[in-house]
Amino acid sequence: MEQVFHRFAGGVGRAKPCRDMSAASYPALRLRRTRAAAWSRALVAETVLTPADLIWPLFVTEGKGVEEPIATLPGVSRWSVDRLAERAREARDLGIPCLALFPNTPPALRTDDAREALNPDNLICRAVRALKQAAPELGVLTDVALDPYTAHGHDGIVDTSGYVLNDVTSAILADQALVQAEAGADIIAPSDMMDGRVGAIRSALEQAGHVNVQIMAYAAKYASAFYGPFRDAVGSRGLLKGDKKSYQMDPANGEEALREVALDLAEGADTVMVKPGLPYLDIIRRVKERFEVPVFAYQVSGEYAMIEAAAAAGAGDRDALVLETLMAFKRAGCAGVLSYHAAYAARLLARR
Numbered sequence: 001m002e003q004v005f006h007r008f009a010g011g012v013g014r015a016k017p018c019r020d021m022s023a024a025s026y027p028a029l030r031l032r033r034t035r036a037a038a039w040s041r042a043l044v045a046e047t048v049l050t051p052a053d054l055i056w057p058l059f060v061t062e063g064k065g066v067e068e069p070i071a072t073l074p075g076v077s078r079w080s081v082d083r084l085a086e087r088a089r090e091a092r093d094l095g096i097p098c099l100a101l102f103p104n105t106p107p108a109l110r111t112d113d114a115r116e117a118l119n120p121d122n123l124i125c126r127a128v129r130a131l132k133q134a135a136p137e138l139g140v141l142t143d144v145a146l147d148p149y150t151a152h153g154h155d156g157i158v159d160t161s162g163y164v165l166n167d168v169t170s171a172i173l174a175d176q177a178l179v180q181a182e183a184g185a186d187i188i189a190p191s192d193m194m195d196g197r198v199g200a201i202r203s204a205l206e207q208a209g210h211v212n213v214q215i216m217a218y219a220a221k222y223a224s225a226f227y228g229p230f231r232d233a234v235g236s237r238g239l240l241k242g243d244k245k246s247y248q249m250d251p252a253n254g255e256e257a258l259r260e261v262a263l264d265l266a267e268g269a270d271t272v273m274v275k276p277g278l279p280y281l282d283i284i285r286r287v288k289e290r291f292e293v294p295v296f297a298y299q300v301s302g303e304y305a306m307i308e309a310a311a312a313a314g315a316g317d318r319d320a321l322v323l324e325t326l327m328a329f330k331r332a333g334c335a336g337v338l339s340y341h342a343a344y345a346a347r348l349l350a351r352r
C-alpha cells in the first residue's frame with residue numbers, strides 16, 4: 001500500500017514512512033525479497049523516469065549549416081538556427097516535451113548595456129521562431145539574463161566598481177522577457193538572481209497580454225564552480241571579470257533558498273528551479289516539501305562534464321550514470337530536469 005501511495009504522489013508527499021513496517025522484523029521481513037527479480041523490482045519502483053521529465057538545453061550560434069563542438073562539453077555542440085530545427089524534430093520524436101535555448105552572441109554585439117538582448121531579431125528570437133515552425137507542439141524555454149550579451153560576462157549592468165546593479169538590470173530583464181515572449185517563447189526562465197525580477201517580468205507579460213507565458217524561476221541558483229563549460233558554450237568565460245557571488249547564492253545556504261523560492265512564487269513564478277542539480281538534492285527536497293509546486297533541477301554543464309569524464313576514463317558506465325543521476329532528481333521530488341543528456345537519456349529509455 002505504501003509503495004502505491006508513493007507512486008501516485010510522485011515520490012514525494014505526506015506518506016508516513018514505516019506505517020506498514022512496524023509489525024514485522026527479520027526474518028519475517030526480508031527487504032531483499034522484493035528485490036530478487038526484475039519483474040518485482042519493476043512493480044515496487046517508487047519513482048519513474050520518462051522522456052517527458054526532460055528539458056533539453058541547446059546552444060545556438062550564427063551561420064548556416066553550422067555545428068560547433070564545445071571542447072569542455074564533449075558530445076554537445078552549438079547549432080546554427082537551421083540545424084536547430086533538426087534537434088527539435090529529434091526531441092519531439094523522442095518524447096522530450098521542451099527545449100531550452102542559449103545563444104552564443106557574436107563578440108561584436110556584446111556591449112556594456114547588453115542592448116542586443118532587446119533586439120527582436122537577435123539570435124535567440126530567430127531560434128525561437130524557427131523552432132515554433134519546425135515543431136510547434138514542443139515547449140520552448142528561453143533564458144532571461146544578460147550574460148550572453150554583456151562585454152564583461154555578468155548577468156546584469158555593472159557600475160564603475162564592477163557591482164551588478166539590481167533595479168536597473170531588472171527593468172531590462174523585463175524588456176528582454178517581453179522580446180522573447182513576442183518571438184514565441186513558452187517559458188521565460190530568469191537565471192540572473194536579481195531581486196524582484198520575477199515580479200517585474202510577470203507584470204510586463206500581463207500588461208502585454210501574454211497571460212499564458214510561464215515563468216520558471218531559477219529561484220535557488222548557486223554561485224557554483226560547475227558552470228565552466230556553459231560559459232565556454234555561450235562565450236562568456238573569457239570575458240567574465242570576477243565572480244557572481246554578489247548575486248548568485250552561497251553554497252553554504254539552505255534556508256535562504258527557501259526564502260528565494262517563496263519570493264519568486266509570490267511574484268508570479270509558475271515553477272521553480274534549483275541549480276546546480278546533484279550537489280543540491282537536499283534543497284530540491286526541502287523546496288518540494290515546503291511549497292508543493294513543480295520543482296525543476298538543472299543538471300548543469302559541469303555535472304555533464306563529470307559524467308562524461310568518468311565514462312571516458314572507464315571509471316563508470318555512461319548509460320548507468322546518466323539514468324541513475326536523472327532518476328535521483330525524480331526521487332528527490334523534481335517534476336523535471338534540464339540536462340544535456342536529455343536526448344541521450346530519452347534514447348536509452350526508449351530501448352528499455
Ligand code: PBG
Nearest residue numbers: 145147191226227230300301302
Ligand atoms: C547564465 C546562466 C548560467 C547557466 C545557465 N544560465 C551560467 C552562469 O550563471 O554563470 C549555467 C548552466 C550550466 O552550467 O549548464 N545566467
